[in-house]
Amino acid sequence: MQAQNHSIKSWAKADRPREKLLSKSPMHLSDAELLSILLVTGYSKQTALDIARDLLARCANNLFELGRMSAYDLMKIKGIGYAKAVTITAALELGRRRQTARVMEQPVVSGSADVANHLRQLYQDHHQEVFVVLFLNRANMIRHQEVISLGGIAGTVADPRIIMKKAIEQEASSLILSHNHPSGNLKPSRADEDLTQRIAQAARLLDIRVIDHIIVSQQGYFSFADEGLL
Incomplete structure (x- = not known):
């Protein structure tokens, strides 16, 4: 019935x-x-x-x-x-x-895994590339997180000048860069490597350190720092 x-x-x-x-x-x-x-x-x-x-x-x-x-x-x-x-x-x-709120409450970033899991939960479902930056203080506490750019399925472009401006506004001492790969492939492209170095060089001029660049996808994550690329 x-x-x-x-x-x-x-x-x-x-x-x-x-x-x-x-x-x-x-x-x-x-x-x-x-x-x-x-x-x-x-x-x-x-x-x-x-x-x-x-x-x-x-x-x-x-x-x-x-x-x-x-x-x-x-x-x-x-x-x-x-x-x-x-x-x-x-x-x-x-x-x-809700799933990712805990990492923002943690007092100190202790390693790539915690940050990577946080970012995967937020951005792994996106069908376009998203470039995100975490801004940290001297104690390695996350002060702020911001989406810097949205791209297409194949890529996105992040302007180092915008990132540095945000870093100064947040009084950041260090940065963690991140973006997702909708394809699932975790290997950084040549463009990913070049952009990381450009941002790191710009940051050094302001006495700011880029401590990692993390690529996330459904398959897991890739850490530039863990792989000795920073």
């Missing part, structure tokens, strides 16, 4: 995702039920839960693949319009930021 009724409001309260979340906990809900709460409503032929199941089926029930979908990808699913797509995209981004 419930399978034929396209309104969740007609379901028993114990079966409705929102009521179920409040009476139990989010842990008791399936991925589809959690998504249906974000969708809020369905349409004449499908409930929000039906649409959520269709969406998950589209990404092989893999939340990692769901996280890689853009708002425009989401809008290709019948029943998901502009508002619903934006809501889901925002929720996924909040999840990423």
